[in-house]
Amino acid sequence: MSRRSLGEFEQQVLLTVLRMGGEAYSVPMVLHMEERSGREVSQAAVYIALRRLEEKGLVSSRMEDPESTGTGRERRYFRVEPSALAELREARRTMERFWDGLEDMVEDWGG
Amino acid sequence: MTERPKVPGWVAWVMKRFLTPDDRRVALSELAELHEAWGAEHGRREADRRYRRQLRQYPLRLLLDRLPLPGRGAGAWLAVPSFRQAVRSLARSPVLTVAIVLTVGLGIGGCVTVFAIVDALYLRPLAYDEPDRLGWIYTDYPPNQFPFSVADYQALEAGQTSFGRVGAARFQTGTLLSADEPERVFYMAPTPSFFDVLGIRPVSGRLPSAEEGMDGGRPTLLTTLGFAQRRLGALRTDASDRLGTALDVDGVTYTLVGVLPDALGPLVRNSEIFPTLRLAPPPRRGPFFLRVVGRLRPGVSEEIARQELRRLYAQLLPEWGETYRDGQATWGIRPVEGVMRGDVAALVGLLMGAVGLLLVIAVVNAVGLLLTRVGARRRELAVRTALGATGSQIAGHLLVESSLLAGAGVGLGILAAVAVLGVLPMIAGDYIPRLEEARVGGTVLGFTALLALGCAGLFTMVPSFAGVGSGARSALSGLSRDRREGRAQQRGQRVLIVGQLAVTMPLLAAAGLLLSSFVRLQQVDPGFESAGLLTLRVSVSRARHPEPGARMALWRSLEEAVAGLPGVSSVGLASARPPATHSGNTNNFDLEDRPTPEGENEPLAHWASADVGYFEALGIALVDGRLFTPDEEESGAPVIVVDEAWARRWFPGESAVGRRLHEGGSAGLTTVVGVVEEVPYMGPGVETGGTVYAPWLALETDPYLVVRTRGAAAALTRPVREEVGRIDPTAPVTGVQTGDALLSASLAEPRHLAIILGAFAVVALLLAVVGLYGITAQRVQRQRPDIAVRLALGGQRGTVLAEVLRDGLALAMLGLAVGVMLTVPSARTLEGMLYEVAPLDPLSLASAILLLLTVATVATLVPAARALGVDPASTLREE
Known part of the structure; x- marks a missing residue:
């Protein structure tokens, strides 16, 4: 499989899982991402992205039993793998290299 | 919740x-x-x-x-494998994949092409307003249908009430004199009403007025938009800036009054300029050259119109009774739509049948190939099943692969059809009408989608054919060669082979019939010597050479000049050119010895102008009497030379020489002075009723020059052209052809048909044979251990060979039997296309059967012989 750097959406998904404590399922993630981005986020996109990340070995997943959630709901929890952290760092460093020296020019940096 | x-x-x-x-x-x-x-x-x-x-x-x-984007992963969590996975899997066996895609592509391409033709001919309405109310009106003289004469047309126009309007047109070739050079063009001269009847409106300007269509009216003309832009340099998109331009056609200066759209439909093929026909009151009833169309008034049925036409004709007859008696003839009407379809129903049906059969064979073959592939992967699939893949997952995987193959085949087929339809009008435009309208449009794509669904449907049956997903365990446990497993698959393949052989048979038979018909056509005496013959058409403007006497002198000096060229042995001129071009003149006549009874048709014959040189140059021998004298040629004396067919028809067992007749309704008598050999102008085997030659060259403005040479005919083209240029620099030379080329061109249609059908048959045969070979080879491979044991135990090689051969030939015979049953009805559709060959010609059929059997035997024998090459010891060791 060809080695590609993380896409923007994938980064957002991974960062959201981290913010949820390193393990999460799609529902709180969608709500959080909607709040952060101010836009509607597609649960289908999040779920598919998570499954793709799992194929790449960046997250792992487990099914949660309907009984143990107490809600009678089935959920699939995804956990961030160490390799994902390295990828995220690499992605950020790449971006920073691009940003280097341009902060003043682009006014609303960090906004 | x-x-x-x-x-x-x-x-x-x-x-x-x-x-x-x-x-x-x-x-x-x-x-x-x-x-x-x-x-x-x-x-x-x-x-x-x-x-x-x-x-x-x-x-x-x-x-x-x-979507198969690069870099996408495999997705084991999905129920359906990705296309990428399927593509990769197919790429692992490239030869097979390409073979399947090509086979299916060929089959689909053929079907789509022929269907596009059917669509243009039968399904798409004509490009005219309410085409179902358009009728072609003709003189019905069973079994012939003739155009109208001016007298007929004027009587029809004045008397009819069934039609809103009637229009007429004359098709002819003439000389267009534009700025630089005289040019020979084919054009249509319509009455002012003609385009109005069709419902075609000009994009700019107007249609001619009724006055402009009268004798002495202002000469006006219409052109197509394309012509106005290309040739007249129109700048505006509707070419309105060129209205009023003067154009010289056949020595008359016409004024452009209207510009027509380029798409004028099949009634107006090959014409770009339309000088308005100005009809003078005719001195006699003939000649007949006007194509007449009429638009039925709303509420008037074709039958009512037909009755009115009959009535009008009966009234017309006494008026011209003096010069033309044909009481049995009448006027008839046929829907234009039907006329445009022409007589190609049989041809199109044949093509449709052939491509249909080919598609069936192609798809069946593809299924067979897929089966082999599944068979080869049996163990791989079994392992997958054992590892937890469900039956439906594996079936799904095969499904995606099959759909990909079908999709690629259909795509290829559409591309092929578009390409073929692009060039087809140039090749077959003469015998299939409306071919230029055939294209891959909505209806055709719909049809293609149906075909694609059919193919995909057959393909999806492959997994079930092969019994995938069921006996996985047995495939694994019996591991290498579980015979029961293979047998279901083999049975499927056998059915396919029999089917293929069965549909190959009618194709082979049809090809054989057309081929033997073609061979027979080739053996027909063309009536002239083609080798060393050069022919061409010289056209002079009537305006430049108005005097018949002066034209005769012009022709004489041309003949003399050409005869003086080195390598020329004789030269002649005529309005006809063998083997296919007749002068187009049909004349009625009344024999002095046997006058036509009142109320009956006067007989008709083809009439051509010719001089003595024509017979000499073509090698048409004099059989009886004499040819024209130079004086008769100069004066256009009332003498004729007839051919043997004519003489046989009217004076069987007697000499026709010295007989006299009234020609074309004239009062004077014309004498037959000689009889010459027959030339089958209408094609070999077509009864012409005889040809009459008259010394009328002075009347012709564009006769054919025929030159007999002692060497290579084509080499004389340039010197002859130069001689023509010396005599009249404005006279265009067209249609330069050697005798051999003419002969070959006249057989183009049967040759093309035989080649096309032959190609279909060969492809079908190849596919069937490859299938038969494959299945036998597989069987032999499977039985290698058995055979080895038998041979080791002293079994006879001959017995083994006979067994394998018997099996293969049993399939072939079964396919053949079904095939012969299919051949009988399908061969009958060829009836009209065969010359002196019966649809169930025993020789052709027997050859087809023999060929199929021979090829089948070879296809079985080769793998069987290989089976005998088995070395018992080594094969058993492998076990």
């Missing part, structure tokens, strides 16, 4: 196909949770709205995810 909107059926359908059951349940369950969260925050309505929108995202996102 709160109530949620229902999951739409199509969303559920896509999710079911693309997601494993676990993932589907989780996705829906988590969405339900989101719905609850939104409900608490935004209220029920907003939550429902978002929920629905989120649900619809699934099919979209899943499809996007499945």
Whole structure:
């Protein structure tokens, strides 16, 4: 499989899982991402992205039993793998290299 | 838990196909949770709205995810394998994949091409207003249908009430004199009403007025938009800036009054300029050259119109009774749509049948190839099953592969059809009408989609054919060669082979019939010596050479000049050119010895102008009497030379020389002075009723020059052209052809037909043979250990060979039997295309059967012989 750097959406998904404590399922993630981005986020996109990340070995997943959630709901929890952290760092460093020296020019940096 | 909107059926359908059951349940369950969260925050309505929108995202996102983009992963969690996976899997056996795609592509391409022709001919309405009310009006003289004469047309126009309007047109070739050079063009001269009847309106300017269509009216002309832009340099898009331009056609200066659209439909083929026909009151009833169309008034049926035409004709007859008696003839009408379809129903039916059979063979073959592939992968699939892949997953995998193959084949087929339709009008435009309208449009694509579905359907049956997903365990446990497993697959293949052989048979038979018909046509005496013959057409403008006497002198000096060229042995001129071009003149006549009784048709014959040189140069021998004298040629004396067919018809067993007749209704008598050999102008085997030659060259403005040479005919083209230029620099030379080329061109249609059918038959035979070879080879391979044991135990090689051969030939015979049954009805459709060959010609049929059997025997024998090469010891060691 060809080695590609993380896409923007994938980064957002991974960062959201981290913010949820390193393990999460799609529902709180969608709500959080909607709040952060101010836009509607597609649960289908999040779920598919998570499954793709799992194929790449960046997250792992487990099914949660309907009984143990107490809600009678089935959920699939995804956990961030160490390799994902390295990828995220690499992605950020790449971006920073691009940003280097341009902060003043682009006014609303960090906004 | 709160109530949620229902999951739409199509969303559920896509999710079911693309997601494993676990993932589907989780996705829906988590969405339900989101719905609850939104409900608490935004209220029920907003939550429902978002929920629905989120649900619809699934099919979209899943499809996007499945697109075969580079770098996409395998997705083991999906129920359907990615296209990428399927592509990779197909790429592992490139030869097989290419073979299947090509086979299916060929089959589909052929079908789509022929269907596009059928679409143009039968399904698409003509490009005229309400084409069903358009009728072609003709003189009905069973079994012939003739055009109208001016007298007929004027009588029809004055008397008819069934039609809103009638229009007529004359097709002819003439000289167009534009700025630089005289040019020979084919054009149509219509009455002012003609385009109005068809419902074609000019893009700029106007149609001619009724006055402009009268004798002495202002000469006006229409052109197509393309002509106005290309040749007249029109700048505006409707070419209105060129209205009023003067154009010289056949020595008359016409004024452009209107510009027509380029698409004028099949009634107006090959013409770009339309000088208005100005009809003078005729001195006699003939000649007959006007094509007449009429638009039926609303509410008037074809039958009512036909009755009126009959009545009008009966009234017309006494008026011209003096010069033309043909009481049995009458006027008839046929729907224009039917006329345009022409007589190609049989040809198109034949093509349709051939490509249909080819497609069946192609798809069957592709299925066979797929089966082999599945068979070869049996163990791989069994291992996958053992590792936990479900039967439906494997079937799904094969399904994606099959759909990919079918899709690629269909794509290739459409491309091929578009390419073929692009060049076909140039090749076959003369015998299939409306061919230039044939294209891959909506209807045709719909038909293609149906074909594609059919193919895909057959392909999807492959897994079940092969019994995939069921006996996985037996495939593994019996590991290497579980025979029962293979047998189901083999049975499928055998049925396919028999089917292929069966449909190959009618194709082979048809090709054989057409071929022997073609061979017979070739053996027909063309009536002239083609080798060393050069022919061409010289055209002079009537305006430049108005005097018949002066024209005769011009022809004489041309003949003398050409005869003086080195290598020329004789030269002649005529209005006809063998083998296919008749002068087009048909004349009625009344024999002095046997006058036509009152109320009966006067007989008709083809009339051509010719001089003595024509017979000499072509090698048409004099049989009886004499040819024309130079004086008769100069004066156009009332003498004729007839051919043997004419003499046989009217004076069987007697000499025709010295007989006299009234020609074309004239009062004077014309004498037959000689009889010459027959030339089958209408094609070999077509009864012409005889040809009459008259010394009328002085009347011709564009006769054919025939030159007999002692060497290579083509080499004389330049010197002859130069001589023509010396005599009249404005006279165009056209249609330069050697005798051999003419002869070959006259047989083009039967030759093309035989070649096309032959190609179909060869492809079909090849496919069937490859299949037969394959199945025998497979069988032999499977039985290698058995054979080895038998040979080791002293079995006879001959017995083994006979066994394999018997098996292969049994299939062949079965296919043949079914094939012969298919051949009988299909060969009958060829009836009209065969010359001196019966549709069930025993020789052709026997050859086809023999060929099929021979090839089948070879296809069986080769693998069987290889089976005998088995070395018992080494084969048993492998075990």
